[in-house]
Amino acid sequence: MRYSPVARLAGKLSVCLALLGGSVVSASAETVLSRDQFSDQMGxxxxxxxxxxxxxxTVCRLEGSDLExxxxxxxxxxxxxxxxxxxxxxAAGIDHWRDWDPxxxxxxxxxxxxxxxxQTLKTAFQRSAVWYFQDIALDIGSPSYRTVLEDWRYGNAVVPDGSDAFWLGGPLKLSxxxxxxxxxxxxxxxxxxxxAHLADLMDAAHAGPLGSATLYGKTGSGPVRSGQFSGKFEGWYVGWLTRGDDVSVVFAHHVTGPYFDAIRTYRRDFAETLLTACGLTGAQQ
Structure with a gap:
């Protein structure tokens, strides 16, 4: 088996084989979770x-998901x-410090x-402190972002010149x-x-155990209509799972709700529910 750099450095990874329950519809390379069984949690x-x-x-998706x-x-x-x-x-490292200038x-x-x-880079990641990364964005510069994001095939890779907020509502977007x-x-x-930088990210993104796996992830959210913080919100929880000696699973959950509090904890909570229902965490279903 070929181990990834993340696996060699973090030592957290494993093969994950799913035992799928009767509520899961299976195909040869895809499992589809029926949306009806989660209606109470989804609201x-x-x-x-x-x-x-x-x-x-194999992939596992929620029935009716818009993936594109x-x-x-x-x-x-x-x-x-x-x-x-x-x-x-x-940033010189994961503990790189920046003073907040109000x-x-x-x-x-x-x-x-x-x-x-x-904040340090690590605390800014974990607390989702926007200003830290806005300062970082001005130091890096739009041309460098465009080059890297195009090379990494990260969504549409759109970064306007001089922007320090291109990921907050757009124009940068991805599915x-x-x-x-x-x-x-x-x-x-x-x-x-x-x-070493992948290992630093693993450290910052560590979110704790999930079943017999270890969860790594990051939330994100914002108003569907710019500036309307009392209205409809969209959000994400994305990340990966490790078991044993390798990264076994990557995932993304996108959600919309009537207001922020409706998705604040749901982003991660429902992602964990679905990962477990997919049989990817090693937990009993």
């Missing part, structure tokens, strides 16, 4: 979900952005207290299928990124 939210088992080549429509990545862009910051030297980045009403202070494709290339070591 009035819309979810699209795709997971890929890297060991078997592109959406703004919101804070899930912190996954590639962390790697780009490390690769370009905009004159340059005044706190907005919705900012949590955890954003209103200096559920493209999220999964990017994560697949990343964990399989196809981006040309230094092993």
């Amino acid at each position: 009035d939210r819309q979810s699209s979900f795709l997971a890929r088992d890297l060991m078997t080549g 429509t592109r959406h703004a990545p919101w804070s899930t862009f912190k996954i590639p952005n962390t790697l780009i910051a490390l690769e370009t030297g905009a 004159a340059q980045r005044p706190a907005l009403q919705y900012w949590p207290e955890a954003w209103r202070q200096g 559920v299928d493209e999220q999964v494709g990017f994560l697949t290339r990343m964990v399989q070591g196809e981006l040309g990124v230094q092993n």
